[in-house]
Amino acid sequence: MNYYPTPESIELNRFKTISDFKWCVNCGGEVEFEWNGKLFGICPKLRKTPDAPLQMMISQIYVDDADRAEKWCDNADEVLEYVIDGDRLRDIITKVDVTSRTI
Numbered sequence: 001m002n003y004y005p006t007p008e009s010i011e012l013n014r015f016k017t018i019s020d021f022k023w024c025v026n027c028g029g030e031v032e033f034e035w036n037g038k039l040f041g042i043c044p045k046l047r048k049t050p051d052a053p054l055q056m057m058i059s060q061i062y063v064d065d066a067d068r069a070e071k072w073c074d075n076a077d078e079v080l081e082y083v084i085d086g087d088r089l090r091d092i093i094t095k096v097d098v099t100s101r102t103i
Helices: 007-013 018-026
Strands: 031-035 038-046 055-060 071-073 097-101
Touching: 007 097, 018 031, 018 038
Parallel strands: none
Antiparallel strands: 031 038, 031 097, 038 055, 055 071
């Protein structure tokens, strides 16, 4: 079943502050959001390789070369440095349309 976010759910999911975002991903929350017509995903607590430490990964999704769009990060502050169309995520995280958020 496909989930289509409503304007109400997007507003409820929106991050009110940077601290709200950091708390969410530091606690293991998965996030999908849209900015400038592009969809992005954040997956915390992943391992790039079986013996690697736990990290967070952010990437544009539904693109031909997602590997080029991904960034592996050690913490939420590094995720916030991800650049989308010239904007750091830190500067736009309270403005993006959060289409899905697990925490």
